Amino acid sequence: MTAEMPINRILRGECVEVMKDLPDGSVDCVFADPPYNLQLRGELRRPDETVVDGVNDAWDKFADYKTYDDFTRQWLSEARRVLHKDGTLWVIGSYHNIFRIGAILQDLGYWILNDIVWRKSNPMPNFRGRRFTNAHETLIWAARSPQSKYRFNYQVMKALNDDLQMRSDWYLPLCTGNERLRNDHGVKLHPTQKPESLLHRALLAATTVDDVVLDPFCGTGTTPAVAKRLGRRYLAIERHPDYVKAAEQRLEETQRLPADQLEVTPAKREMPRIPFGSFVESGTLPPGTVLHDRQRRLKATVAPDGTLVSGKHRGSIHKLGALLTQAASCNGWTFWYFERDQKWIPLDTLRQESYALRQTA
Amino acid sequence: MTAEMPINRILRGECVEVMKDLPDGSVDCVFADPPYNLQLRGELRRPDETVVDGVNDAWDKFADYKTYDDFTRQWLSEARRVLHKDGTLWVIGSYHNIFRIGAILQDLGYWILNDIVWRKSNPMPNFRGRRFTNAHETLIWAARSPQSKYRFNYQVMKALNDDLQMRSDWYLPLCTGNERLRNDHGVKLHPTQKPESLLHRALLAATTVDDVVLDPFCGTGTTPAVAKRLGRRYLAIERHPDYVKAAEQRLEETQRLPADQLEVTPAKREMPRIPFGSFVESGTLPPGTVLHDRQRRLKATVAPDGTLVSGKHRGSIHKLGALLTQAASCNGWTFWYFERDQKWIPLDTLRQESYALRQTA
DNA sequence: CATCCGTGTGAATCTCTAT
């Protein structure tokens, strides 16, 4: 290593090698989006027969778990050396790689502060119906050591979340539309570009103005771009010259926010959808519960999966209501009634009560 | 190991030892809520709950991770031996232990299918304001091997979620109120009792009626209680006699749902196959019947052997559909339409009607 | 100008059975 510390630059090269040239303790925060080692096998098609454009790049291929672990141990070790003693590290991954990364960083002496779940508002569905929709990715936020006096901007996060403590589950959309970098033919430049909103929240939580942020897997430069906009200094490492070029251009077009705007971010609150099945799971309406319509002419029974059964018909609260009344559609929430304290109450009451509970929780 | 297989019982003892007495491949699903190895500052605990001295010493920390890893490897290995080749395993944990568990189960040959995030509707706040509110726990769902033909009740999960694919993030409340087991003084019996709703969803997704569910860390019996209620068989292991007693009492008070209330949305894959030719044989679609696609751009004629003919092409309803649309594959049942009462109806309707007839027959 | 509709797409470990 040398004592020379480059700053606000994108360095081209292998991150382990490049980091070796950086001084000890010179970085306040690391954000890393390493290869996931996805191990995709064949071609996957949507129900409409179009082919899914999966990650098929050479940089995501590793021979086996051991090769991936060795690689992980190397870059996490160098990142730790380069980190300031009170610095923190973010890593993002999926179930393919995140467990290995988490275990290795614990072995290396990092101290996990939180695991954060990025809940995707618009994930790709599971086209074959063989698993749960893979609707999230996991970030690990860790201090360099258990003794680190790390930075956490508690009030900033609370303000960002309508004056409620920021939770460990973040609901954010994918990087799509205009934000996604594309070439002249409209083809995405990078298969896994992260949304700026994700970086915005992570950097806003764990760094302050003029802190140095290092991204060892820079890609098309989301981390340095958000860092620059938020008035942080940055250093990014990227192997592929095309990505370096794209990131440099992006950074030219990115302006540091004026000082008075550095901490203003609107937060959208989601109104969560409540599936009828959740009341079955919770025991509020156990399987076997009898429901009626308002006039009590129709009758249906609740099944363990939240469907209703009436004679030989089965369907959701909406579908069965429509079927039995021969209507095109039906709002099952207001159509079906259940009995409580000898009164018949519309299902929708349950939903209203549930919303009220969530607000105060 | 012996060939003796106890069933619907809670076995008292260390789970690794007890599992050694169970036959190979005798269990369809494992649900495990292992000790968390919580590392509070100044107090580090081994899996057996004894306190480790000198937490701040790196060597001790390594020693403790190693102890936890060895323990994890042991119980995951025995669980894998006991699992049926097509069986699946659920493990729940937090950031303190889940990364080690995930890496070890991958090393042992398990194949991760999903990681699931249990988002708590009512988590404990972070009192010191030094981190994000720890508002979730992580479950790993894994098959015994990449070759396992595991069970996933896709349609059941979809029904439970208002006819949308169930995602990998589950929003469920903690176990509180009446559901929480307490002693005569109102003190909770177990520090980490899981909500029944969580088990309801996991078992409903990955098992069917009469499957055998094993819980190696039974605690106060949430897993066997939900398994019993849902008509699954169970086997549970618990070390502490007080918990065994509480779980046994709880199971006595838990009733299996009546058979007609256990029925859920059937999987299409598991419906009996009906050959298209049977409708030709029965005269429902006599040879010469004309079929169209939905847009009525394509036309085919039924042959006596149940193949379709279009120009010089001939093949099954699937093959011909794929051929004419130049698709890799095609579901002929939903692709082709026939005319009845001056309406064009998909072939699949015939199949549905045939199923309904069998029900009433 | 607002609305509707068709099209495209996103870190994906994505089938099962009979022969």
Place this chain on the structure above:
DNA sequence: TATAGAGATTCACACGGAT
């Protein structure tokens, strides 16, 4: 064990052109 054939399977958005 390899191959062939049947047949099951999608959600949230963004964008652009048409209404």
